[in-house]
Amino acid sequence: MEATTYSDFRKELKKYLDKATDDFEPITITRKGNHNAVLISADTYNNMIENQFVLGNPTNLKWLEESKDQAQKGLLTSHDLIDPENSDFDHE
Numbered sequence: 001m002e003a004t005t006y007s008d009f010r011k012e013l014k015k016y017l018d019k020a021t022d023d024f025e026p027i028t029i030t031r032k033g034n035h036n037a038v039l040i041s042a043d044t045y046n047n048m049i050e051n052q053f054v055l056g057n058p059t060n061l062k063w064l065e066e067s068k069d070q071a072q073k074g075l076l077t078s079h080d081l082i083d084p085e086n087s088d089f090d091h092e
Contacts (some may be wrong), residue, residue: 001039003028005007009039 002025008033009016009029019025027039040048054060070076 001026001028003030005067006031 004012004016004027006029009027009058016039020027021041021071024044029037029039029061029063031037042091054064
């Protein structure tokens, strides 16, 4: 995580926005005498919110933990994918 001062952030705004959005690099903006802030891309933010939603739901979390436990025990199955363009699969 890169850190910069508030003054430098203002001077180099485009550079830091590009780092956050193109490189997914969180930018800590330090402010003298105030709380710091962190700049992240919208994609990173949306991912964090989705993870919080999924993992914050006890039913989802239990299902994920059970799935992970099954995978670690080797209780896996695989299936061929259906190609809807080349099959008799009714996809309506």
